[in-house]
Amino acid sequence: MTVTVPQSFAVEVGDLTLRGDRWRANGSGPAAAPALLLHGGGQTRHSWDRTASALVSRGRDVYTIDLRGHGDSDWARDHDYGLEAFVSDLRGVLPTLSGAPVIVGASLGGITGLCTAGEDQSAAAALVLVDIVVNVEQTGIDRIKAFMTDHVDGFASLEEVADAVAAYNPARTRPATLDGLRKNVRRRDDGRWYWHWDPQFIRSGDGDEPRRHTDPERLAEAARNVTVPTLIVRGGKSDVVSDAGVQHMRALIPHAETADVSGAGHMVAGDDNEVFAAAIEGFLDRSGL
Template sequence: MVELRDPLAEPAARQTRLQTVDGIALALEEFGNVPGADIVYAHGFGQTRQAWLSCARATARAGWTSTTYDARGHGQSSWLESGDYSVDQLVDDLRQVCASRSQAPVVVGASMGGLVGIALAGQALDACRALILVDITPRWEAAGVERILAFMRAHPEGFSSLDEAAEVIAGYLPHRAQRKSPERLGSLLIPDADGRLRWHWDPRMLESIAHDGVSHQADLMQAATRIRVPTMLISGSESDVVSESTIAEFLHLVPHARHAVVEQATHMVAGDENTRFAGLVQRFLDELPSD
């Protein structure tokens, strides 16, 4: 267990950039400063590090150094000139972010970030101290993923305003009572040369990563069997990406893993029910063995 900090104190935030071995500059943001108590958050496809803002601040207030980063081709991180993205690149990026910390960190990965976390934890057994997966398993429900991809393929022409984008997102997430604020939308959209707002990720990634991810399923299943660090899967009760069968399969592959369900949450667990999600994360962290 780590030392609890003042829950009312806002943790200091530091923005840095990490150069990868293949020349990509990853945008990182760190909250808190506790040597030897590191967490790295890996976001889902089409998101940015801002998706983790509330949880990263909460764990920093609890005495951890919380690091979020934009995956390559997302947010403020570099885009590949070639447009030739792969899952292996994303795994290598996470490996380098983890290696840049003061010690092997806890990795929290949602969706794409979770798959990358599974691959890393199964390939490099000392790369992370523990693993928290958010609504993702090595085998996923194709219909749920296709629904997400359909949304991401829509509106290639972008949006005329933040209000228009907010309307589209509200239609995609009808269960959320509150719309995204202009500040939060600003991290997901960038103005193009024609003045329209487009998603803040490289559109060339979509089909290549989607196809590459499917081809990696067998490798991810094997990687899961090699995970030795403390592991927790947090799923949403209303998710269409994981199911009882894929969760049971994962728990068979990783028999020491724990599983918790967040009621009324969809695949976007942290965004749907952040308080309950953050509470589960903190409980898991509190129960980790001391080094």
């Protein structure tokens, strides 16, 4: 099987341009359902690069996309970063794909995917929720908010960026080279490095990220209406998703499977990508996808 390099694409949704990458897998046999990977708040599509490569190597087309206000996608002119805005964007992207995808969403991306799949049963072939549930833990949310808001004024160097990531996630091995960080930060004219997302994403609205991007009643109702195969992946060291939160989701989506990635925190794919990708493919094989 030959795996092609990703090709960039753009989708116009309303007055925004959303940008992403597509990996095409070439191989014999019937085409597998494509995968659409949605990153978490404050991340970019590049947080999925290793996962995308792993899925493509197994014969699956993969799309990654920068959500509004993140990465190379446009920032919202009206600073609208509420749940409905993200869901509306996803609804605009889906018709441009090669078929109903397996939606794999982490944190904010998972919330968006859950709402979309629950409110339109034809939107997805399957749903994978990565360390996100309707009832998240406040302690973990507070840590996310502190990590995001403590650095809106940028960093003097890439070493400072790496220090911040290490402070948030001390269990993750520090990379030997800092070049990969350039995909998630940008150097501006003042010489400082800034996260590659709109600061209004965290500053606008009331409440905490990701709580302010959610509507728990709407999400719970969407979860009750999810009919496609569903996998809930939990980081074993996550402080965002608890046992109680997973059990609540199992009550809302009785057919859902669960998988624990014991060595991972909230950023599951980045912490243990090999185990994470294997868990997804095993689930999709069992689901006939």
